[in-house]
Amino acid sequence: MISVENINKQYGSVQALDSISFKIEEGTCFGLVGPNGAGKSTLMKILSGILLNFNGDIQVREWKVSKDRLKIKQQIGYIPQEICLEDTLTAQDNLILFGNLYGLKGKALQLRIDEVLDQIGLKDRAKDKVITFSGGMKRRLNIGCALLHKPSIIIMDEPTVGIDPQSRNSIFSIIHQLKAEGSTIIYSSHYMEEVEQLCDSIGLIDKGQLMEIGRMEELLEKYAMPSLFISGDNIETEMLQRFGKVESKGNGYLLNSDDPLLTLEKLVTYCREHRIEPRRLELYHPRLEDIFFNLTGTQLRDA
Numbered sequence: 001m002i003s004v005e006n007i008n009k010q011y012g013s014v015q016a017l018d019s020i021s022f023k024i025e026e027g028t029c030f031g032l033v034g035p036n037g038a039g040k041s042t043l044m045k046i047l048s049g050i051l052l053n054f055n056g057d058i059q060v061r062e063w064k065v066s067k068d069r070l071k072i073k074q075q076i077g078y079i080p081q082e083i084c085l086e087d088t089l090t091a092q093d094n095l096i097l098f099g100n101l102y103g104l105k106g107k108a109l110q111l112r113i114d115e116v117l118d119q120i121g122l123k124d125r126a127k128d129k130v131i132t133f134s135g136g137m138k139r140r141l142n143i144g145c146a147l148l149h150k151p152s153i154i155i156m157d158e159p160t161v162g163i164d165p166q167s168r169n170s171i172f173s174i175i176h177q178l179k180a181e182g183s184t185i186i187y188s189s190h191y192m193e194e195v196e197q198l199c200d201s202i203g204l205i206d207k208g209q210l211m212e213i214g215r216m217e218e219l220l221e222k223y224a225m226p227s228l229f230i231s232g233d234n235i236e237t238e239m240l241q242r243f244g245k246v247e248s249k250g251n252g253y254l255l256n257s258d259d260p261l262l263t264l265e266k267l268v269t270y271c272r273e274h275r276i277e278p279r280r281l282e283l284y285h286p287r288l289e290d291i292f293f294n295l296t297g298t299q300l301r302d303a
């Protein structure tokens with residue numbers, strides 16, 4: 001079990017993290033979701049043992065970060081948001097450099113480098129300089145560098161920002177493989193669909209505060225009340241307000257009421273009577289993105 005206990009972090013007058021506490025079961029994938037500036041990177045750096053100046057404690061198995069920092073660090077592979085590679089060296093030499101930092105040497109290191117190159121799909125580019133790599137290839141190598149010492153906990157800070165779909169899929173395959181091997185993964189992102197696809201449980205963070213946490217199915221169930229989505233010509237807020245609470249969504253509106261099916265019936269009757277033909281009219285089940293918006297009033301994408 002990984003326990004995060006009452007973490008507070010301030011940068012000058014900015015409260016980057018405000019009393020954050022949660023637990024992650026080992027062998028699961030935990031997603032930390034929030035808009036830019038929410039505090040994700042700060043929390044990831046604290047969890048990785050890189051940022052030392054904070055209040056609170058972290059416990060991994062029987063070790064507390066306040067007493068057993070090194071033991072915890074050995075279990076962790078941290079993949080920072082910023083690519084951290086030496087451009088003028090080859091992929092192989094970057095891996096040697098990072099391997100040495102973890103105390104790996106000689107034949108054992110070379111064997112491990114071969115395994116990692118295979119895992120990140122860069123075997124055929126091992127002898128090429130990193131400067132010739134695409135953004136996605138650099139990201140994969142960045143991941144490889146953090147896996148050399150076979151960490152059981154892998155912390156990834158927005159690993160898919162600014163990369164092409166093919167590299168994104170390749171990173172997803174690496175994560176699926178790590179999950180299958182029983183690794184614990186802590187993954188931060190502001191892309192809800194990634195987190196929905198990869199993670200077993202999630203924490204929603206905004207302005208340094210943890211707004212909600214739980215297993216994916218639990219959260220979707222908890223906020224499961226469907227609303228109605230309607231779009232089309234002559235469909236306007238004023239007309240919809242008589243049926244419930246209205247909010248704009250994409251090119252249409254969401255209509256919230258206590259009894260969506262009854263509202264649907266009434267709406268169909270109203271449209272018939274007034275010769276209004278909606279382009280789309282359907283039950284809408286909330287996704288994580290909607291849950292986040294309801295809790296914080298902030299859109300993740302536009303933030």
Ligand SMILES: Nc1ncnc2c1ncn2[C@@H]1O[C@H](COP(=O)(O)OP(=O)(O)OP(=O)(O)O)[C@@H](O)[C@H]1O
Nearest residue numbers: 011014016034035036037038039040041042043081
């Ligand atoms: N070194 C620093 N000095 C001062 N303020 C900082 C520093 N690092 C982060 N902050 C501030 O702390 C808050 C949280 O930042 P953080 O980088 O943790 O958020 P984030 O969710 O990772 O955002 P992003 O997705 O943009 O990386 C922001 O207000 C940010 O401006």
